[in-house]
Amino acid sequence: MATMNMIEALNSAMDVALTRDPAVTIFGQDVGYFGGVFRATDGLQRKHGLTRVFDAPISEGGIVAVAVGMGAYGKRPVVEIQFADYIYPATDQLISEAARMRYRTGGEWWSPITVRSPYGGGIYGGQTHSQSPEGIFTHVAGLKTVIPSNPYDAKGLLIAAIEDDDPVLFFEPKRLYNGPFDGHHDRPVEPWSKHAASEVPEGHYVVPLGKANIVRAGSAVTVLAYGTMVHVALAAASETGIDAEVIDLRTLMPLDLETITQSVSRTGRCVVVHEATRTCGFGAELAALVQEHCFFDLEAPIERVTGWDTPYPHAFEWDYFPGPKRVGDALRRAMEA
CATH class of the missing domain: 3.40.50.920 (Rossmann fold)
Known part of the structure; x- marks a missing residue:
């Protein structure tokens, strides 16, 4: 066991997935050299190489479209949309392609992709960095939607999502990335400090999808x-x-x-x-x-x-x-x- 905040737990989940399965690839805006705008992918490119963790152009539709194609050919891409507010240019790829792949091909192909995205407010992000669009995607048959509330679940759920054969939207509450947030406040309490941590196993484990x-x-x-x-x-x-x-x-x-x-x-x-x-x-x-x-x-x-x-x-x-x-x-x- 190790003490991790949610960012560290997510990073550990992706590290475990990359280590265990050569089909796992991580890409998105600034996720490679920089390690992500919230540092969730920090160090993964250095450890796993440029072909496993790499940056993508600023094109959310392109990012998800490439992931759908990679998934159909046996890869397990994990892509990051930098903020959930930016996911809308990729809705056609998510709804018309990823969500329907298994059905429209009679089970011949599927779309084992995971789309990670920070969502919600609480970091003074303004109108285009704070939205909560989960209701749009829960309406779509064929998509799975996951939202963790703590570091232990975040790691276990993300590993489960990556190993799942269906497309998963993994929304990460920004207010919980680093804490401390105990819920007792109607106003911000240092939402970027380092104290919201809990005990998280360092190795592989899953929290099953679909279980409250x-x-x-x-x-x-x-x-x-x-x-x-x-x-x-x-x-x-x-x-x-x-x-x-x-x-x-x-x-x-x-x-x-x-x-x-x-x-x-x-x-x-x-x-x-x-x-x-x-x-x-x-x-x-x-x-x-x-x-x-x-x-x-x-x-x-x-x-x-x-x-x-x-x-x-x-x-x-x-x-x-x-x-x-x-x-x-x-x-x-x-x-x-």
């Missing part, structure tokens, strides 16, 4: 969250004293519906939390699924706590984020209904 994690057991209300919002939900439960069960979804698609429904059927209440905008966000899908599967067990309306329906408000970034107060208010409403 109950990070706080409780009997009064179920909270569904992922990424940074897991820590906000934990803080809200602690501050309110409500016996909330907090579930870290970890993988949005495939979704661990069994863990969700078992929890909500037992607690009778549900609060959904995510950073992305509210309308058509992934929380809407979660609320619909809970209503469909747990209707007769529900004791209160399902609550959603989300970002605003607005272009990313740089000047009001920390008001835009769901914080422990907003989540706590939703918990109280659920309990009082």
